[in-house]
Amino acid sequence: MCDTCGCNLTPGNKHLAFKPVARGATAVSVLKGLLAKNDDQAAHNREHFDRRGILAINLMSSPGSGKTALLEATLTALKNEFTCAVIEGDLETENDAERIRAKGVQAHQIVTGTACHLDAHLVHDALHHMTLDGVDILFIENVGNLVCPASFDLGQHLNVTLLSVTEGDDKPAKYPVMFRAADAMLLTKTDLLAVLDDFDPDKAEAHLRNLANPAPVMRLSARKDLGMDAWLAWLREELATQRARVAIGQSRRPAIQADGQKYHRT
Amino acid sequence: MHELAVAQALVEQVDAVIDQHGATLASLIRVRIGPLAGVVPELLASAFPLAAAGSRMEHAELEFAHAPIKVRCQTCSAETEAAMNRLVCGACGDWHTQIISGDELLLESVELINDTPLDSPLSAHPNV
Numbered sequence: 001m002c003d004t005c006g007c008n009l010t011p012g013n014k015h016l017a018f019k020p021v022a023r024g025a026t027a028v029s030v031l032k033g034l035l036a037k038n039d040d041q042a043a044h045n046r047e048h049f050d051r052r053g054i055l056a057i058n059l060m061s062s063p064g065s066g067k068t069a070l071l072e073a074t075l076t077a078l079k080n081e082f083t084c085a086v087i088e089g090d091l092e093t094e095n096d097a098e099r100i101r102a103k104g105v106q107a108h109q110i111v112t113g114t115a116c117h118l119d120a121h122l123v124h125d126a127l128h129h130m131t132l133d134g135v136d137i138l139f140i141e142n143v144g145n146l147v148c149p150a151s152f153d154l155g156q157h158l159n160v161t162l163l164s165v166t167e168g169d170d171k172p173a174k175y176p177v178m179f180r181a182a183d184a185m186l187l188t189k190t191d192l193l194a195v196l197d198d199f200d201p202d203k204a205e206a207h208l209r210n211l212a213n214p215a216p217v218m219r220l221s222a223r224k225d226l227g228m229d230a231w232l233a234w235l236r237e238e239l240a241t242q243r244a245r246v247a248i249g250q251s252r253r254p255a256i257q258a259d260g261q262k263y264h265r266t
Numbered sequence: 267m268h269e270l271a272v273a274q275a276l277v278e279q280v281d282a283v284i285d286q287h288g289a290t291l292a293s294l295i296r297v298r299i300g301p302l303a304g305v306v307p308e309l310l311a312s313a314f315p316l317a318a319a320g321s322r323m324e325h326a327e328l329e330f331a332h333a334p335i336k337v338r339c340q341t342c343s344a345e346t347e348a349a350m351n352r353l354v355c356g357a358c359g360d361w362h363t364q365i366i367s368g369d370e371l372l373l374e375s376v377e378l379i380n381d382t383p384l385d386s387p388l389s390a391h392p393n394v
Binding site (some may be wrong): 031032034116118173180207214 | 364
């Protein structure tokens with residue numbers, strides 16, 4: 001117990017702890033986003049992308065829901081159409097970047113050590129190890145985690161959140177911060193639906209709508225090549241939209257921040 | 267777990283405010299964190315002393331302002347309170363809503379202390 005960190009405060013004695021504002025203390029109003037420094041860096045990253053007409057996509061999900069498998073299938077399908085590049089985020093190993101490089105695609109691995117998410121500074125450092133000229137789509141595969149990555153803007157234009165059918169269909173209700181941030185939700189491994197009797201894709205979609213999220217929901221299996229066409233068509237459309245935005249000097253932040261400044265009155 | 271990263275960002279921001287105002291230290295830091303911000307106030311409160319150790323806000327009190335979740339319906343225009351995983355209109359039940367409060371992650375204000383004695387009009391002028 002001490003008098004400095006507040007560990008001696010209990011609900012019972014809290015009212016006694018009030019101390020009058022010390023002489024010479026002045027209150028300063030700040031009203032700035034707590035993650036302003038990350039957000040500034042993210043805006044800078046976004047400028048890098050916009051200057052080159054790149055569409056940057058942040059892939060988020062639980063570990064093991066098939067982000068890397070989706071990327072492998074996507075990169076193979078788009079091989080002759082676009083130049084893609086990938087940033088991989090994991091706590092350890094270069095494994096995922098090696099899987100991407102095996103497809104002949106430029107990949108940079110960020111090893112976060114113990115950090116549970118990527119932030120804008122980590123992505124910026126990664127960009128300095130990459131050749132961005134000529135790249136059409138940059139995929140950023142975030143650390144597998146349905147909690148922390150949602151709070152950090154990386155400079156991407158779109159968030160894509162994966163939910164594999166081996167997880168519960170109520171994941172959007174359990175992790176609302178993450179799924180509210182999705183610009184598209186992919187239900188993955190749908191080939192397994194036949195042997196699972198407890199995942200209802202319609203329910204998963206209903207839980208997403210309960211978060212007031214109008215994002216498209218696509219059902220696919222990267223391994224069995226099911227439903228990939230809708231996903232690839234969505235990517236083509238979003239790349240065209242990004243190029244149109246860049247042509248008129250505009251950009252786009254991912255879903256989670258879109259409403260904020262506009263609707264908050266404080 | 268990312269609350270430590272948020273605490274470090276908070277310390278950097280408060281540090282900048284202390285510099286801007288030429289103050290000595292911060293005594294009170296008031297933040298507003300909505301349930302939808304993805305940051306748990308209790309975890310931030312326990313991470314803060316680690317991030318602030320040795321800094322000019324080491325002994326500052328961290329205060330949290332309440333930010334209830336409120337949505338505005340795009341269909342019926344009602345403004346209602348909502349639950350974290352049910353952001354639908356409380357009046358008509360439509361899910362086409364906009365968050366108007368509850369996703370804030372803001373440094374609202376800081377109380378600063380300046381130990382350097384200011385020139386007081388009552389103190390004797392050196393030339394008198």
